[in-house]
């Protein structure tokens with residue numbers, strides 16, 4: 001069995017490696033970036049994922065996996081490319097289409113074609129249409145399915161094997177064929193459905209999380225006005241046996257939870273009221289945090305007749321990672337810096353050594369020097385800093401869980 005993986009990113013590369021190592025599949029991994037291809041063939045993992053580089057070296061050395069900038073003939077083809085959004089939060093499936101067009105000439109009777117990329121409803125049908133327009137002789141002769149991933153970065157080796165997966169074919173035979181492939185390396189249950197349900201399932205999972213975080217963020221805005229400690233409130237409400245509220249923060253970031261809900265709202269604007277409001281609340285939370293910082297700087301200046309020193313604690317989009325993409329913390333820091341160019345702002349991100357825009361300061365030093373301390377990302381080291389009554393502390397991510 002040979003498989004061709006289109007896209008060697010955070011999901012494509014680990015999946016290809018595990019399919020080779022655990023599933024015994026011969027893999028060609030395809031990426032448009034020659035640097036990624038060269039690094040992969042040299043056994044260097046170009047993404048950060050614990051334990052993965054050793055596995056890559058093993059499958060490269062045993063010749064089970066090689067990378068290339070062009071597809072090769074195989075028995076199964078996997079589209080694992082990004083699906084960003086365009087201007088007005090409209091999903092952009094052009095990478096999926098480009099990858100599909102690239103494998104088109106290689107497809108033959110009996111092959112399996114799977115999309116893993118997060119995609120709007122109907123994408124699998126749309127790609128099938130493209131395939132059959134160009135290769136009408138393959139109609140009913142190849143198997144087409146959608147199978148989203150749901151792994152957590154940092155725990156990918158375990159989750160790729162042990163998580164349950166949803167597999168939706170364009171017809172039951174396609175579902176079976178895809179299940180046959182994934183059962184080579186997945187120990188979790190493979191749940192059968194159709195392609196549209198599988199597409200919507202991925203969007204639903206991430207929208208559900210976004211909506212739940214929005215609820216926590218909304219509570220934090222209400223509690224701020226009402227003089228209630230939101231952390232205590234949520235912890236008490238969660239004592240109810242059937243209530244499980246998530247935690248408020250400075251907004252929602254990352255490339256999944258803050259993006260995928262738009263794939264529903266763009267196509268179903270009238271029906272997706274809660275999903276759309278949740279997106280707005282989570283975006284607004286970052287704006288609100290920036291305003292809070294600016295107000296407390298003004299108050300400080302009025303009280304003390306000098307400008308404050310501010311420590312902005314955390315740039316990553318969630319705790320204990322170095323990933324700054326789509327990070328509300330980074331956005332807040334930029335907003336605050338833009339609005340007060342003379343202020344002494346110390347930017348802290350303990351998981352990153354250097355940044356090309358922000359000059360980074362050690363977290364202990366920044367805390368010591370600052371008049372106003374703004375906690376944006378709940379990194380573990382921050383929890384070792386002792387609460388200081390002398391400072392103004394804006395704890396947006398619950399380091400101290402007090403107000």
Ligand code: SAJ
Nearest residue numbers: 150151152209213246247248249252253254256257317318
């Ligand atoms: N956040 C909160 N409050 C919370 C939990 C999270 O404000 O109580 C914030 C985080 O700080 C972060 C954002 O939400 O800014 C997203 O964090 P996350 O941990 O929910 O999600 P990701 O983006 O790291 O990864 C998610 C994972 N999904 C879930 O945890 C439900 C992963 O399983 C998915 O595979 C991945 O998205 C994906 O690829 O879709």
